[in-house]
Amino acid sequence: MKFAAALIVGLFLWGCEGNRTAENTEEITVDVPADTARVERTGRTVDERLESLRGWMNEKVERGDTAIQREMPQIKEDFRQRSAEIEKNLDSLSADSKVEYNRMKQRYERWENRQERRQNTPLDAAELGQWQEQLLREFDDIETIEPQSMREAYLTFMGVVRAKRKNWTQSDWDYVDNVYGRLNQRRRQVEGQMSNSDRLKVRALQAEYLTLEGAADTQSMMRNMRN
Numbered sequence: 052m053k054f055a056a057a058l059i060v061g062l063f064l065w066g067c068e069g070n071r072t073a074e075n076t077e078e079i080t081v082d083v084p085a086d087t088a089r090v091e092r093t094g095r096t097v098d099e100r101l102e103s104l105r106g107w108m109n110e111k112v113e114r115g116d117t118a119i120q121r122e123m124p125q126i127k128e129d130f131r132q133r134s135a136e137i138e139k140n141l142d143s144l145s146a147d148s149k150v151e152y153n154r155m156k157q158r159y160e161r162w163e164n165r166q167e168r169r170q171n172t173p174l175d176a177a178e179l180g181q182w183q184e185q186l187l188r189e190f191d192d193i194e195t196i197e198p199q200s201m202r203e204a205y206l207t208f209m210g211v212v213r214a215k216r217k218n219w220t221q222s223d224w225d226y227v228d229n230v231y232g233r234l235n236q237r238r239r240q241v242e243g244q245m246s247n248s249d250r251l252k253v254r255a256l257q258a259e260y261l262t263l264e265g266a267a268d269t270q271s272m273m274r275n276m277r278n
Contacts, residue, residue: 097140101148101155104133108159120170130159161268165225174229182226183233186211193237198244201237205256208234216263224267231260 095103111119111126119126137144137152144152184191190204212227219227238245238253245253 097137097143098148100133100137101144101152104137104152104155107133108155108162111162119166123166123170127163158265161265165228165268169225169229174226179226179229182223183230186227186230187234193233196234196237196241198241199246199249201241201245202249202252204234205238205253209256209260212260212263216267219267221267224264228264 107129134156141149141152183193186208187193187204188207190196190200190207196204208231235257242250
């Protein structure tokens with residue numbers, strides 16, 4: 052009798068515990084902000100897509116002409132798709148981000164025009180060698196630049212750009228930009244062996260170059276419009 056009574060009590064308590072467990076496992080719903088929902092559907096917010104576009108463009112600008120010309124059809128399609136994704140949610144961007152996006156589009160258009168011009172009018176190898184020597188001086192043999200010398204090579208390059216850029220024609224900038232792309236290719240090869248301070252300095256110099264080059268492109272475009 053005692054065993055039966057204990058068994059009945061045990062079954063009763065187990066049933067109660069099961070009810071409590073069922074009660075405590077009811078589905079919980081949480082309100083999700085609209086922006087977060089968009090992230091779940093698309094994987095990224097429009098600001099993240101803008102950041103991705105910025106990195107994509109920087110990577111393309113750094114590459115050499117030969118690789119770019121071979122991949123140009125795919126690059127055009129990539130830019131079209133990336134822009135379309137941003138355009139769909141353009142209203143979600145802040146005013147500053149919209150300004151930046153417009154600048155990036157203009158920058159890409161200038162860059163694409165430059166690439167097409169180079170394909171139609173290839174650079175002269177002998178003249179390119181002269182520009183490389185003028186811009187890099189003792190670092191003109193780009194493939195041999197050591198990691199510890201990369202910072203000084205960029206400083207040398209930018210010193211010449213700052214001093215002489217105002218007198219350069221659009222054709223001159225094509226040669227300068229080709230040397231810049233070759234220097235970037237070598238930097239990527241040795242970047243893992245560079246110090247953090249050297250990498251940061253090189254990035255700052257790259258940003259300065261792109262600013263000066265963009266200003267030169269804009270001035271050239273305005274002159275062509277006036278003519």
